[in-house]
Amino acid sequence: MTKITPIALLLAGFTATSSYAMNPQPDPENPGGYIIERSEIKAAEDAKTADPMYDVWAKALETRPNTVVEAIYPDAATNPDNVKRVERVFPETEWNFLTQMAAPEYTYTRFLRAIGKFPAFCGDYTDGRDADKICKTSIVTAFAHFSQETGGHISKDNYSDNPLALEEWQQALVHVREMGWSEGQAGYTTGCGQNDWQNKRWPCSDGQGYFGRGAKQLSYHFNYGAFSEVMFDGDATVLLNDPGLVADSWLNLASAIWFFLTPQAPKPAMLHVIDRTWKPSQRELDAGITYGFGTTINVINGGIECGEQNKDKGQPVNRIRYWEGLAEHYEIAIAADEKNTCWQQTPYGSLNLNGATDVLYTNWDANWKYYSDRPGGVSFECELVGFQTAYSALVEGDYEKCVENFYGSHANWPDVRVVDKLPDTDKPVDPVDPPVDGVATWESNKVYVGGDKVSYQGAVYKAKWWTQGDNPASGGPWALESGTPVTPDPVDPVEPPVDPVDPVDPVEPPIDPVEPVDPVEPVDPPVTGSPAWDASAIYVGGDKVSYQGSEYQAKWWTTGNKPDAGDPWKQI
Template sequence: MNVEMKDIKDKNKDIKRRIAEQFIKRKEKQDNEDWNKIYKRLIIYGGLVTILILSGFLIGWFSSSFHHSKSEQQEQTEIEAVETGIDCQDGEKRRGHTCLHIQSCSYGYFVETKCPRFHQFDSKTESCTWIHLASCQEESDVVVDIDEEIVSDDDSGSDIILDGVPNLQKVLDTEVRLLMKHGLKRVRNSVRTLANNEVEKVEPGNLENPENVKIVELLISSRDWNMFFPIRNQVYSYKSFLQAVAKFPGFCENERICRASLAVIFAHFTQETGAHDGSLGYPEWRQGLYYLEEAGCSDRNCGYSSNCPQETWLTEKWPCGKKKDGSYQNYHGRGAKQISYNYNYGQFSEFMYGNASVLLGNPDIIANSWLAIASAIWFFLMPQPPKPSMLQVLDGSWKPNKDDLANGLKPGFGLTTHIINGGVECGKGTELQQSRNRQEYFRHFFAELKVEDLKLLENPSCADMKEFPSTGSGSETIFWEQDWARKYHCKLVSYATQFSALVPGDYLNCVQAKFKVKIAE
């Protein structure tokens, strides 16, 4: 009996255990199913929320693009002042080619921009105002649509467009938009020039001197000039120095950069034109501006005109002048930078006179006027892709990219030497005497002018600097070339052409030359 009772108890325990196990399994199964349902709902809800968020983002983005993106006309309200060829007084305003446009005078030339939306020119206030408040008389001008092209059937090869050619203002406005788009506002501003008649008015101590000249006068007095360059050629006078500074308002715009700029150009002056004679009684860093012309070339041809007979775009753009005997002019080194070759004389002449032929026909002008120093300041300001300008190195607007750094190109005085004469003095692995001279002279002028930027002393050598890479940050697009995708347009490129984006009027010249048209006002 006891055995039977024990068996019964064991069976009951076994049954209870099985029941418990089944209950636990069902419980676990039910829990898993519940959690799966929760996960599915979370995924569904999460997906819906994500879709809603993305939809809202896309709707907002498209809406913002629609309402805030700039049309071509809206962009024109932000156009920077450029020369249009129409003389005026600064501040003067007048109606544009329609009542929806206004022309404002800047730097002596009219610039046309489009009035803001729902505004037009008001002749009473000479400004853009709300349409319902404006008073403007439309003229009977017929505006030519650039898209309506009627090409001549003449097969003579002249390719003259009889109709559909953009007017002068459209061409100039296109130029400005391209300059703004490619970020050339700053560099173009740095090489702007003052009219020569205004430059001639500059005198030491004149209260009417341009602002940058006043900054230079505060840093360097006539006495300082005499101390720095005691054996200079008489053409390099203090007055000529100030006039050369005045020609380029973008040079020495503020005192900090001015101190560094003067120290750099004085060091290079001294290497390029110094006597380098230890017997003269002055340390070499004070022997600069001794020579006005390249030694031995003033009365003979030193080979700088050898390219003149060649038929290239360099001689087409800047044709060499000839002497009375029919021989070519000599374009040997002249001035503080010893500027040489016809293409440099021609470019410099365009900035000085707006005409390349002036200095190409009479290069001796450089050796007989304030242009002797102005030529060096011009070279200091001009970028030469893939090289930056020396100013861009000093003011920090040039920043080396990975390709520059791979070639050892770093900001500092050494880089300015590389810009001036890198092919001869740099990348040799050892320091050449010319480069050592420049560094020594720079340290003296750095101290005398109390330059604050100590970083300029960090990389004084260019011995280990390789050439500027075409992919470097100095490869700016500053030249105009034909835009093959659009008629009557030129585009910006980094390789050298005969049309410079830094020369006012060269975009117009590019359009006219490439498309063989004459743009009318």
């Protein structure tokens, strides 16, 4: 996707305003970079995620330590409360009833551990909702999807392959690995090794295969990496280096519970469809998306299984048949406003949510709007978007990483460092430099934008564009408006200052006053094919020039600024 750069927005005449007190300052440790105070970052993040649903989503993804999880066994007195609820509403006898054809890697103990990892699954409610009923419905819903994703799909009448005459909805969890794949095979490595944010956050491991494993058939490195971060305290490399754990440990079921609880906004988490924490937006209602099993299909695989064109396709027909068989067996009532099907729904991937104000997103990306009061017009903020990025609004610290561009996912974004406190740059006004004609005296730490006026040493200057710290008398972003500049007396080269300890030899002054050096280089040939810098030309972010034997690249819009002076240029 081509992003809109700040200069494009400037040329389009579009500007933005914000209530956030963003005050980026030049980074004293990194020429060309900026520092921002952490409190400003936190205030911006809090304002963008003020809707209570963000807290609900984040709460649903809370986890217990693996040391606690691996101590879970059937009937153990120390089992967490949500695990005890599962044992009560879905005891091991029911597990055995539904898994008579299952692979041996799937066990009831592992099922309880997968649930124990996530306190929100079969958790408590404090608002009167029936937690036991929601728990039972959640488990049966999961098994309906297991039956489609990893089921045997063998007819009840096929005695040779199904001697127990099991219903197809009793044939879940037959496959622990995607058919045709085995450990040791490198595969599903599309995109691995590319220089992009996905590989920076979730780098593939040589020789590993990221084919489907587990009850949800987890696939591709970015899903293994994201799941690993949840399972192992933010460490993506555990499963990227050893994806086989998703087949051979309790992670084979935990991956499915994780998916069940994770919103892929604008798609809600399946749990929140079932327990009705989710409230469909008007756009979703208009698209036929409401409560019921059909919406969980749309969440999982809507692009392939939902919509009028997929009404008679085998996958959704089977999935709905398994749900209806399980719901009947376990006496789960279908409410009047619930739909088992999704053929009448617009798939989420085809749903136009542009401009909708009642839809929430869960990923951060750079805010590319133009801000006239900030360096280069850059926002120094991130915004919520409806597509996957390197940064999640549900992961603590990801907003700060987004602003810092931690994974290099924002092209042409300036270097940003977040600090606990900005340095104290307040300085008193020089008493010998009073205002001129009522125009305030220039302050070195203050940000000025095009059109602002200041007085400096007896003259008034007008800013041509954004500037901070540039002496008005030096030109550049400043133009003389009125008055006569006062210039300091030149240093007498004949009488250099004398150090009382190590006097300077007056016979050899450092500058020859008779033959001054011409500061303008008469010849400046291009370097590595880049054109020579032209003081009158306009350059935008990414433009390259040669200047006095070196090559430079513009960070943002500039004209008249020498490349070797630093911002807005960087040497390459």
